Every structure is written in structure tokens, then in C-alpha cells.
Amino acid sequence: xxxxxxxxxxxxxxxxxxxxxxxxxxxxxxxxDHYRQLLAEGTARxxxxxxAGDQAALRLGxxxxxxxxxxxxxxxxxxxxxxxxxxxxxxxxxxYAALFAATLGLLIAIGNVSDPYLRGIHLSAQGTYRIGxxxxxxxxxxxxxxxxxxxxxxxHRRRAPLWFPAAGIVFIGILASLLNVxxxxxxxxPAGQVxxxxxxxxDTLPQTLGHALLVAALALVPLWRVxxxxxxxDAR
Amino acid sequence: MASxxxxxxxxxxxxxxxxLRVLAxxxxxxxxxxxxxxxxxxxxxxxxxxxxxxxxHALEQRGLVRSRSAAAEGxxxxxxxxxxxxxxxxxxxxxxxxxxxxxxEGILGxxxxx
Numbered sequence: 001x002x003x004x005x006x007x008x009x010x011x012x013x014x015x016x017x018x019x020x021x022x023x024x025x026x027x028x029x030x031x032x033d034h035y036r037q038l039l040a041e042g043t044a045r046x047x048x049x050x051x052a053g054d055q056a057a058l059r060l061g062x063x064x065x066x067x068x069x070x071x072x073x074x075x076x077x078x079x080x081x082x083x084x085x086x087x088x089x090x091x092x093x094x095x096y097a098a099l100f101a102a103t104l105g106l107l108i109a110i111g112n113v114s115d116p117y118l119r120g121i122h123l124s125a126q127g128t129y130r131i132g133x134x135x136x137x138x139x140x141x142x143x144x145x146x147x148x149x150x151x152x153x154x155x156h157r158r159r160a161p162l163w164f165p166a167a168g169i170v171f172i173g174i175l176a177s178l179l180n181v182x183x184x185x186x187x188x189x190p191a192g193q194v195x196x197x198x199x200x201x202x203d204t205l206p207q208t209l210g211h212a213l214l215v216a217a218l219a220l221v222p223l224w225r226v227x228x229x230x231x232x233x234d235a236r
Numbered sequence: 237m238a239s240x241x242x243x244x245x246x247x248x249x250x251x252x253x254x255x256l257r258v259l260a261x262x263x264x265x266x267x268x269x270x271x272x273x274x275x276x277x278x279x280x281x282x283x284x285x286x287x288x289x290x291x292x293h294a295l296e297q298r299g300l301v302r303s304r305s306a307a308a309e310g311x312x313x314x315x316x317x318x319x320x321x322x323x324x325x326x327x328x329x330x331x332x333x334x335x336x337x338x339x340x341e342g343i344l345g346x347x348x349x350x
Contacts, residue, residue: 023293030266030289030314037267038285059270061284069287073294 004057007032013063015159017071018081027070035060080158088164092151093171099143100179100196107135107183107194118191128186135183141215144176148219156226166220173216177208251291252300253333254281256318256326259301263317265308266292292316300325 005013007028014024038059042052060066070076080087111118123131148169155165178198185192200208258264258272269292270285295301300322303314318326 026314027289027293029312031286033265033311033313034267034270034285034289041271059285061286063286065284066286066290069290073290075297076290076293 004035004053004060005063010063010066012159013067014070015157017067018077018159019070020078020080021157023076023078031060031066078158080155080160084155084160084164088151088155088160089168089171092147092165092168093175096144096147096172096175099147100139100181103139103143104181104194104196111185111192111194115191118185118187119189121187123185123187128184128192131185132183136181139181140176140179140211144172144215145218148172148215149222152219152223153226156223156230162223162227165223169219169223170212170216173212173214173219176215177211249329249332250281251288252295253326253329255288255291255295256300256322256329259316259318260323260326263315265313265315269316295322 010028010031011024014027015021019027035056038056039049039052042055043049045052047055074082151168152162152165155162175198178200179196180198181194181196183192183194254273254277255269258269258276261272264272266288267285270288273281292301292303296303296316298321299319301316302319303316305312305314307313
């Protein structure tokens with residue numbers, strides 16, 4: 001007896017084969033519609049529902065054959081599957097660098113525009129410290145973490161080999177630990193300063209390593225958890 | 237019923253020719269294409285019909301067919317039609333196939349008389 005796979009099984013198999021989620025949705029929709037039409041055809045011939053189901057499943061072919069037919073056409077596979085190293089390792093790293101540079105540029109632009117206003121105010125040392133710290137947390141912790149978690153989840157959704165996003169996450173963590181940003185808004189004249197750099201120092205090596213490890217670990221844990229849950233579902 | 241030819245190497249390019257030829261008649265959706273292939277070939281070409289979709293999607297990506305979604309029987313359905321590029325490709329494939337058929341018939345005829 002031939003069994004027709006569920007829509008969820010077809011979806012999972014096609015994602016696993018490397019199709020983009022949008023292409024998968026379309027394929028699942030068309031295959032399911034085809035199956036319904038074959039069922040109706042069998043029923044119209046006077047077959048029982050069970051026999052019509054068997055015949056329809058046979059006519060449609062096995063899920064393995066359909067998946068292999070897609071996998072055998074690389075042009076139909078998602079770009080992320082054809083170039084996982086670029087998509088999940090290199091681009092996120094460049095993306096973080098670009099986000100860091102864009103944010104720095106934005107801070108400088110805002111500083112220039114609001115310079116006349118800033119010259120007329122005076123900030124306490126604690127206020128200056130808090131603003132600087134917030135910017136450091138945003139650019140050196142929140143940005144790399146959000147980007148890393150996002151890359152991991154997208155890679156998981158596309159069933160990409162997880163080595164690539166994992167490597168990307170580690171590289172982002174390393175880059176975040178090597179970067180530094182310093183924003184001091186004091187008010188008065190000069191109203192403040194902003195600077196950034198990249199480098200490593202033996203004096204701060206433990207902090208740098210800790211920073212890289214923590215960013216990578218915080219992003220890798222959700223990736224590891226969803227991939228473990230996915231494997232458990234597959235095993236059922 | 238004629239015996240079915242599933243996937244020998246000789247069939248390379250045949251699904252493309254068959255799908256383009258069927259679509260040259262009119263706009264159709266996947267099930268209609270498969271059913272017409274079955275009917276016209278007297279079940280001799282009974283591919284696993286599910287593999288029709290990767291073939292159609294690949295043809296679409298190459299610009300040989302175009303698709304549009306439309307509601308039918310309360311559902312969204314994807315209809316395919318031949319493009320101008322597809323028509324040109326169909327002409328070439330048909331010509332190639334006829335040449336191949338003539339060649340094989342010549343060989344079979346020679347064998348019968350030999």
C-alpha cells in the first residue's frame with residue numbers, strides 16, 4: 001500500500017533538500033492539489049476511498065523521488081544552499097561590520113547636527129558614562145547577538161548545514177570582542193567626542209576572549225536548542 | 237496497456253519536450269498536464285507525476301514557460317503557459333526528436349532486413 005506523505009513531511013523534505021521556503025510553499029501547494037485531483041479521479045472511477053488513495057499516491061510517486069528531482073536541479077535550490085559559506089558565514093560577518101560602521105556614522109552625524117545644542121548643556125560625569133556605556137552595549141553586545149541569533153535561526157529554518165552559521169557566529173563574536181567604541185558627551189565646549197577602533201592588547205586579552213566566547217555562546221545556545229528539537233521531531 | 241518507460245538515459249530531454257508540447261496546446265495546471273501526457277501517450281509515459289513540478293519550475297526559471305496563480309474550486313492554482321522562448325525551444329527539440337526517431341527507425345529497419 002502506498003502512503004501519501006503529509007504536507008508537513010513534504011515541506012520538511014523539500015527544505016532539507018535545499019529549496020527556499022517560498023519555493024517549498026508553492027511546491028507543497030501544487031503537490032497537495034495534484035493529490036486531491038488524483039483522489040477525485042479515482043473516486044469518480046468508482047474506486048473506494050482507500051484504493052483511490054493508494055492509486056493517487058502511486059501516481060504521484062514517492063517523496064524521495066520528488067525530493068531527488070528537486071535536488072537534482074541546482075538552479076531550483078536556494079542561493080543560501082548553493083553558497084552556505086557566503087550566506088551564513090561571510091555575509092553576517094560583513095553585515096555586522098557594516099552595521100557597526102553605519103551606527104558610528106549615524107552617531108557622528110547626530111553629533112554634528114546637534115552640536116550647537118550640546119554646547120549649551122552640561123552633563124554630569126555619571127550621565128556621560130551611562131550614555132557611553134549604552135552605546136558600547138548596543139554596538140558590541142546587542143548588535144552582534146541579534147545578528148548571530150538571526151543568522152542561526154534563518155539557517156535552521158532553511159535546514160542549512162549548521163557548521164556555516166556556527167562559524168559565522170564565532171567570527172562575529174571575535175570581531176565584536178576586537179572592536180571598541182567610545183562616545184563621550186559632556187556638553188560645553190567641546191560638546192563631546194566619538195571614536196572607534198579595532199585591536200587586541202595582551203593587557204585585556206582575558207576580557208577580549210571572554211567577550212568573544214560569551215557572544216558566541218549566547219547565540220549558539222538557541223541554535224543548538226532548535227536544532228536538537230528538530231532532530232527529536234524527525235526521529236519521531 | 238503499453239509498458240511504461242520510467243527513466244532510462246534515452247529519456248533524457250524527453251520530459252522537457254513532452255511538457256512543452258502539451259503546454260503548446262493551451263494554458264494548464266500541473267494535474268491537467270500530467271493527465272494529458274498520460275492520455276496522449278496511452279500511459280506509455282507514466283512518470284511519477286510529482287516530478288512534474290521540479291521540471292515545470294525549472295522550465296519556468298529558464299524562461300521557457302510562464303506561470304500565473306488563479307483561484308479555482310475555492311483554491312489557488314498555478315497555471316502554466318508556453319513563452320515565446322519556450323516555443324522556439326519546442327521547435328528545436330521536436331526537430332531533434334524527429335531526426336533521432338528517423339535514425340532509430342532506419343537502424344531497426346536495417347536489422348529487420350539484415
